[in-house]
Amino acid sequence: MFFNSLLTNFAALEVGQHLYWQIGNIRLHGQVFLTSWILLGALLVFISLGTKKMENDPKGLQNLLEFLWDYIRDLARTQIGEKVYRDWMPFIGTLFLFVFVSNWGGALIPWRLIKLPSGELGAPTADINTTIALALLVSLSYFYAGLSNKGWRYFEYYVHPTPIMLPFKILEDFTKPLSLSFRLFGNILADELVVGVLVFLVPLILPIPVMFLGLFTSAIQALIFATLAAYYIGEAVEEHH
């Protein structure tokens, strides 16, 4: 109770406050959807503009998008392998873009200026629901990738070097989504909190380096998330001999 009141009242930060939307008898965190829609809308507009007139000699936005595409392809190819990376590139790329846009959007746009009746707008990835959703999608995809590529032989992976590994490999299936979701959630939330506290205490200059650090962490987290997702899928489709 004390901790809660400290967190919610200190620095006038609203932690763990949500804008609830009630649809039927399900409840949603409205602020997460609002920010994600704004950011994804911007992303889609950006991508539509860049791919509107594709040319063989890339100009302007197309260059940037091709660079991005190449970056994602390299990421997927190095982690998943030459054989099946094509199938998973859109998923890995979407994870990367979603996390990156969410993180940077949360850090760069002054959401605080928009007042909500409850809670506040911020990075969608600073909400545990979003990160768990992403992590569970990753889990589902690596299971699907393994099963669709190798059939039941996928489960050889669990006893791969020796059957002793079986409990650890089963445990890994739980720790993977857990670590994925909490790493992202913790990093982004912590960054928002640190910036918020610093802005409250010293509103001038001092928060700026921390904000830059936040941008850095945000980009790194997006890369880590996408890389790990690709690595897990690669691990599942890898052939053991």
Added chain:
Amino acid sequence: MLAFNFFGATEGGLFDINATLPLMAIQVVALTYILNSLFFKPVGNVVEKREKFVSNNIIEAKNKLSEVKKLEADLLTQLQSARTEAQRIVSEAEDESDKLYKEALELANNEANASKEKARLEIESQTSAARDQLSKQADDLSELIVSRLILKK
């Protein structure tokens, strides 16, 4: 809905898990399909087409380069063979001219020797003829002297 209220609040909290989770998952899956058709496929097509174009051009250039190298080597061997051929012809011609020269020299020598011999024989015959004549004349003279001496007596 699941709700872990870590911070003791009856509602909300940092770990408040509710329907946001599945809906966000659906949203991300939808986004994957949208981005696939809007971004990954078209950009991939363009990039891969260009990569294919570039690699084809590189292969073509490599083929051409190897062809050029082959032709160059061909030319070099041809040049080499032409050079040796020329050398052979030159040396042959030299040999031939040498032979001809020697032949001509020998012929001239022989001719000269023959004419020398002929001249010597002629000189010899003439000498012996002259000697015969001389001795005949000497005989005649001695006979004349002898007959004159006899007449005087």
